[in-house]
Amino acid sequence: MPSLLKAGSKILSVVLAISTIALIPAPVSSYAGNHSADGSTEFAPSRVATSKNLSSPDDLESRLESVSPGYVQPPIDPSYLLQGGSSPLLTRTTASFPSCYDLREQQEICEAVRNQAAWGTCWAFAAVGSAESSLYPEDTTVFSPRHLAYFAYNGAANPHTPEDGTAGDTFHPWSYPSNDSRFYWYPWYEFGGNTFLATATLARIGVQTEEVVPYPESYQYFGTEIDSFGTPALKDAYTALYGNVSETFHFTAPYRLVESNYLPTRDSFGNLNGNAIKQALLEGSCIVVAYASNQYNTYTLPNGEQIVAQAYNGPNRVAVNHEVQIIGWNDTIPKESFCTSWTNGEPTGNMPSNDGGWLIRNNWGNHWGMDGCFYLSYEDSSISETCQFIASADPSYDHLYQYDGTGWNTTVGIRDKPTAPVSMANVFTATGQQSIQAVSFYTTMPDAQYSIQVYTGLQESDVPDSGVPAFFKEQKGWEPYAGYHTIALQQPVSIQSGEPFSIVVKLENPTSNGLTDSNGPIYPIACEGNGPCNGIFSDAAIAPGQSFLRGSNGTWLDLADFQESTYVSSGIHNLTLGNVCLKAFTTDEPLGSVTYATGNGLDKL
Structure with a gap:
């Protein structure tokens, strides 16, 4: 007889609205507000849809025989991502593939099937399982879903690396107010997540091994007392091993996320x-x-x-x-x-x-x-x-410059012109003599085009292109699929200790049959959202002089200027903008090494 697991979900999709100066009220169902100024570019971000919470069995035995809820809808409605662009793969005939295929039979994945047991961590198991398979069988390391789930909801900046600007960034596994957490044993293991949450966390702190942070994959580790979510507590003998994860393991992950x-x-x-x-x-x-x-x-x-x-x-x-x-x-x-x-x-x-x-x-x-x-x-x-x-353990980088601890929560672009190119920039200060080797960012649609420029020795802290351009022409490329991408620079760029520098990336989405999510257009820039959204509270701290946006002919806009403005507000949703999602990876350089500066400023964005 078929078995039944109770279904339910939460849905949130966001397109905020930003541009330059005055707040103009708008209906909550579309935009909570926007900013505009005469003659300037008007930017727009996201929209909202919600549904009921997941249900769960009250009875412990039923709870243990089924599975804890483990998924919550991401801030962006992901349905549009199922539709592809112009990838040549999509034009291949079905006959070019075998009629059936199983990774286990090809020995391309470990045959063991893991057990999330009493916790709602399906999303973490799925993400680290996919990352594992990208290395298998050459590397058979098993990754830790518990490390991912815990630090998604207990995020902090690395205190040993001043280039980590994610202080104040984390997710909370409850709706506002945060004291709702008192009803759960371990809300970070119970509440759930999704691929957006997984990507943001793995991109921030890397991928840890199961050997270092093990997971309780048997119900024998759990007792009979349940919390308000219907989840049994860990037995006292196992709380030290499987409960909260020590900060010792927060920033020691040996693998990094390359793509999602x-x-x-x-x-x-x-x-x-x-x-x-x-x-x-x-x-x-x-x-x-x-x-x-x-x-x-x-x-x-x-x-x-x-x-x-x-x-x-x-x-x-x-x-x-x-x-x-x-x-x-x-x-x-x-x-x-x-x-x-x-x-x-x-x-x-x-x-x-x-x-x-x-x-x-x-x-x-x-x-x-x-x-x-x-x-x-x-x-x-x-x-x-x-x-x-x-995932990858090679190449290893010595430093990660970042502000976007909570990752892609919304998309930002020019209102009513979702295919118009938009530039984003993050301004950082070098913490030593280093070489910029790679950058990472999200593309929000298939077939997105990008160009990358690096500016060193900035003359004005609020003008990201006021320094020396590293490349005579921007490094350009395209990504066939939406998601998170790490791009190696064709030529490394040296930076000196204390030097302000910027990473500038221009993104443009294609005119591919007007792809949208369920509530509106998709814009090219991925950005954090700050506030309660769909039962998860996203803390995305931002400070002046960090993240900037610019249209083709406009001036740079500091996103911190809009931190106090509400862009989406409907009941439990009350969001403002955080940082743009843009990181830089560097390695240490020996003293006296060559500084790269090949540009002359003639090829500006």
Whole structure:
């Protein structure tokens, strides 16, 4: 008999509004406000949609036999990310891929299926599992979901590295006010997350190993007393080992996040197309996917093999409540296996139009499903956040300059012109004689184009391009998928101790069939949001002279000037802007090394 896990979710999508001076009120359902000035560029960011909270069983036994809620909708409505751009992969024929594929059979992932047990950490298991697979089998290190979950909600700047400007940045696992946390044993393990939360945290502090920060993957570690979320407490004997994570391990992660790519499930015309995911699987990476965990069917194939399949959630969009990993596919899985009901052994309920489904590795242990796995229809309407995480231990950088501790919460751009290019900049002060080796930032749509310039020796702290440009021409490129990207500089740039420098990145989204999320246009700049949003409180501290925006012909705008302005306000949502999402990676340079300065200022943004 199919089992039922209670479903529910929370949805928030944001597009704020920023430009230059005076606040102009606007309806909460679209924009809470915007800033504009005569003759200047007007910028715009995000919008809001909400739904009910996740439900959970009151009874402990039922709680232990099912799974804790572990997913909350991100600040950005991620549904638009399922539609692809112009990647050549999306034009390849289905025949160019095998009809079925399983990473386990290719020995491209560890066969063990982990168990999130009593905590709502599915999102953390999925993210670190995908990151692990990007290194396997050459590196078989197991990553720690507990380290990710704990420090997502207990973030702080590294006290040993003054270039880490994320002080005051963290997420809180409760709605405002924060004292709601008194009702939970460990809210950072219980409340849940998503790929946006995972990316922001892993990009900030790196990826830690399971050996250093282990996870309690058995119910034997939990007692019978439950909190208001329905979660059992750790037994006293295990609180020291599995409870709060020591600050000793906060900034010692040996691996870093290189990429988190949102791979489409449809082409630019909206037609079902999983080629990008299939190609990533063939290359050895499993993919995070969010979906609506509900009814599971046991179905017997014509050859006698029994499979487990998630009952069809489509065709209409439904609330998401769980996050797992795609580890393969099978084009021949019968559509009937996904049917929602049968009468006299015949399918009579809803089911997909076509055969085929993704092979999913769950986080509920090997004893569940098909050795811990199940199938999810290609057509399931709940599929969301199909994201590939790529980790690396090489090259290692000595310093990380950053302000965006909470990552991509909203998009910012020129109002009503989502494809117009916008420049963002972060101004930093060098903490030693170093060499800038790479930068990282998000692209918010597929096929985004970027250009990078570095300015050293800034003459004016509030003018990011008032120094010496490092490159005669900007370093340019494009990204086929939205997500977080680390870009190595074609030529390193030297900086001297105490020297102010800036990273300037211009981003432009394509005119690709007017891709939008459910509430409005997508703008090119990823930015933090500060305030309560969808039950998670995002603290995104910002100070003057850190982050700037500029249109093609405008002046630089300091985002700290808009810190006190509310951009989205509707009930529990009350957001202001934080920093733009832009980092710089450096290595130490020996004294007397060459300083690079190849530009002459003739090729400004």
